Amino acid sequence: MKTGGGSDEAKRRAGERAAEAVEDGSVVGLGTGSTTAFAIEAIGRAIDDGLEVRGIPTSFQSRQLAIDCDIPLTSLDEVLRVDLAIDGADQVSEAGDLIKGGGAAQTREKLVAAAADRFVVVADPSKLSARLERSVPIEVVPDAHTVVAKRVRELEPAGEPTLREASQKDGPVVTDNGNLMLDCEFGSITDPETLATQLSNVPGVVEHGLFVGMADAVYVGTDDGLEVRRFESE
Structure with a gap:
């Protein structure tokens, strides 16, 4: 799997932990990026084991991966609610604000995240910053x-x-x-x-690509563990 900054192991820990939050019968927003890809793959494996969910992809990339993982797909105009959205970020501040859009998918990502009851961000330590400073x-x-x-x-x-x-x-x-x-x-x-x-x-x-006050939690994977940062909106 081709990935950006941060180790594959750290990204895998974050993505797979977020996938554990997906409940049977739920509608899940499927974000875009290398860390979210691990979550999508984990959801696909859970479906093989009997989990029933529907996914809403936020980009061509996430749609294709979801299809490869046999995740049934739907869209915002076909559902009454989105239970959980899982997505990555280009940068995460200490306050939980985000910069997204490195994959040019922030419009659909924001639509799905805003519609979700819970929005979980998956990241590795390279994405953390005291305050936002990326473009x-x-x-x-x-x-x-x-x-x-x-x-x-x-x-x-x-x-x-x-x-x-x-x-x-x-x-x-x-x-x-x-x-x-x-x-x-x-x-x-x-x-x-x-x-x-x-x-x-x-x-x-x-x-x-500014996502301000939207994240309910950030799962930060490392090479040897996982840190969960929760925010007041959760």
């Missing part, structure tokens, strides 16, 4: 990317946006929704809630 991914309508970039530079604090380029094709990254991605550098983010509101109010922004 913030923003999905934008293609015709608006230059206008959005200008507005981001005018915010307080000002951001420095970069159009995300594809690595194995000419041109920019195109999301599953047919939009473009801006990666916006704000430095150390002292007030993520205010910044999230500012970005949401920019015309042309489809969704941004």
